[in-house]
Amino acid sequence: MNDQSPVIKCESVYKIFGEATAKLLQESNGAIDVEKFKAEGCIFGVNSASFEVHKGEMLVVMGLSGSGKSTLLRCISKLTDTTAGKIFIDGEDLLAMKPKELIELRRNKMGMVFQSFALLPHKTVLENIAFPLQVKGQSTKESVERAAAMIDLVDLSGRENYYPRQLSGGQQQRVGIARSLAVEPDIWFLDEPFSALDPLIRREMQDEFLRLQAMLQKTILFVTHDFDEALRLADRIAIMKDGVIEQIDTPANIVLNPATEYVAKFTNDVPREKVLSCVNLMEKAGKGVKVSSVRVSKDAIIETVAEAILNETKPVPVVDENDKMVGVLNHKSIIHTLFGKDESA
């Protein structure tokens, strides 16, 4: 994405469950033979995951239940111990950290949102949001001021003194989001944050989330089982199955070039015009080809420009941010995207 060193870096991370794990690891000197381990009854929660997440990037980990996506997240937030491999946060070795360093890391750099909200039942909205600050040792006054600002941010003003049980699911998750952001973390973990919500509320919360991210530019690891959600939010998507990352790429590339059959199952029914942008479909402009006067940006989603392109008779030029033409879009590729799924059409 950019030249900076990655914020999160995983190198063949394993999480193996099962009583025999420790013994087998010792016997094999740390080398992991998947078949042998499985034969002994071990279960691979995460199987050799390697990837990087850069500053301000949102990586969505997508997988069905039991695919290991939450386990992977918990390895990186160190809520669970990693069996083997290396994890670096801002270049520092997470697995070698002492408990004290880990607490400092969590107090200042990490925030996490949970599927079932995980609010403290005995604290009000305000107290919940101020909690991570108070744990850090901030004074009541300071933390309450900051928490009040967070409440404004997530649009919960007027409900400061409500208890979690008095709020709807969407409102509770807003509290969860506010709490995770209270310490101004660099890294934001979200574990299926919207899965427990109704579809309409979920949509609303996704919009809200995109608004926040546009404003805050956090480095995000987002876990979901909903492929549409992943497409909607992600800069890059990692698709997991049985602990293995099957493919990790941008939404458009995953839709255009699914790496495995399993990934293709998800992409088949995806409305491509909603995912692909002009740059994915454009062709090189041949010399001397006449183009229409309408121009489209290379990052525009097809759905939003399709009608305009189809209304033109000539191919439509695609331009980059400097208004320089980088290619053309013609009717054939638009119609193909909108109506045809079959490559031969």
Next chain:
Amino acid sequence: MVELSKLSRPLQFALLVGIFLVLCFTIPASDGNYLWRLPSLIAGWPAALNGSVEYMMFEWFPIETYNPDIEDYEESAFLKEITRSFSGFILFGIQFIRELLLGGVKTIVAFTSWDFVSENEWAVWPALPWTVVVAGSMVLGYALNGKGLAIFVGAALAYIGIFGQWVPAMETLSFVLIAAPVSVLLGVAFGIWAYKSKTTEAVLMPLLNVAQTMPHFSYLVPVTVFFGLGDHAGAIATIIFATPPMVRLTLLGLKGVSPEVQEAGVMNGCNKFQLLFKVMLPSARQNILVGVNQVIMQCLAMAVIASLIGAKGLGFNLLLALNQLRVGQALELGICIVLIAITLDKLSLSWANKQIDYFADHGFVERHKYSLIVLGFLGVGIVLAYLGTFIFGDKINYFYLIPHNKGITTEWFWQAGVDWMVDTWQPPIKLFTAWLFVNFLTPMKNAYLAMPVLATFVLFMGIGYIVGGIRSALTVGAFTLFLALTEWWDRALITLYMATVGVVISVIIGTSMGVLCAQNERATNVALRICDTLQTFPSFIYLIPVMMLFGVNDSAVLIAVIIYATIPALRYTVEGLINVPQALQDAGSMSGVNRTQRLLNIEIPLAIPHMMLGINQTVIFALFMVMIGALIATDDLGQLILKSLSDQNGIGNGLMLGLCVAFIGLAVDHIIQTWAKDRRAALGLG
């Protein structure tokens, strides 16, 4: 055996009862016959226990201590010194609170000496005027939960003051205010320990089981040996009794905290200490509060029993009143105990639910509003008390401290009522109890006593085998074997007879009432409310009205057992029935069941595991009441335990007898819990 296990359960039970009856009629009742009665092989255990405790207490590991009375060093047993200093600590706490409320010199003595106090007349700590205590508690109630609580607290305490029970009530209060917090702290500490360590949990659980099923009395003798007699001994016995439920509920609460909440705490950067005290314990609050409530109830339930080993207060007076058959006075005292119980319960609940206002930016006066009001009341109260010395002259100063039994009394009223009731209803009741005794209770008792020991074993272990396989059979068998080898087997059978009769009747009444109540939402709420209220009454309170009507005999105890033990049967039935998932009810309705069919085919089968837990409670409650019944009548294990209290070497007897009762309870508990667990699993209720 293999073929047997293939039979249906009812058939297995029928077969078992058949074998049991055959054994009953074929084994002759003769002294030398081991099939009839086992020899009391462990009859020597109590004496051995006595000996070893005395050795531990008075001889083991002597250390040098300084005795200020003889101004020299002397040898004293290590354990004795530890327990003595612990008692001193508890006693000082009780006396400190007591003298704040009632005045006295002992706290001053603790820091100076008796000589100092007798030389200086001014060195007497004055009591808080009772008006100040009432007003102060009202302010506390208001600060915690508004007007309603303030009025209730004020009315309750004013009642106690006006009806002349102020002094014993404050004595009881000072005792509870030490015993309850210590129990809560110990309970939470052990709960946390058990939560952190599986080994601790495994060791603690059986101990808690025994401690909770041992009758109250059986603690008393050991406590007096270790800690002496007096208020502190009563407090320590109470702590031993009130801590186990607290441990259990803390553990339950901690285990019930959602893992995500725990993770949220970790991710927010809590260290271990913060995670435990700011996240885990507060999240487990519901269960912990139930525990606090139980502790307060246990403390007051122990008020009477603790008075047997020297605790002063309402309990002591109540015991006296019961012994003198002054039912009216006992009733008044009972009401005071219940009022204190409810007051403490409500105050502690409100305190835990208190909400803080962070945005309030108040000045000094506003922030310390309540403390200032209390100070104001203190001033007014002191002035009033001072004026009282002029108004009342040499007589009692009613504005300062109302001495015991010098308030208004309604005893004559209740006593007249009791006399009237006795005069009017005595003949028919006497006829009824006599009939009950001759035609029902005595034959039942004789039937129990006529069971050969072998038949009893076959019956109990058979039930265990059918319900939980060989494991349960052996567990139940071991409990029974212990009982059979003591010299109290016959007494145990009598206890068993009283408990079973009580349980069977309670269960019939409780479940049928529960099924009726659960049909209607309002009736459900009323029933649960009544159960809540009745459960705040310390157990011996039930003896008072029963004595009023039935006099002092077996039937009176039995009636008390039935009333007391019906509560859990009723509560659990109602709870079980109303918690049947709505979806299943709807599925039934759509299959076209009518009301009766729904009840019989859907609701009751699904509610039965929960109802069985109620029956389990009924058994435990019934055993307790049978034991407490020893205070007025009965000739079972309870009576022996009561006797062991006045016995020099009672410690072994008391403990062994307590274990006997505990084992009866644990055997029943084991069978019912195993069954209910299986059943819940089979129904997919988790």
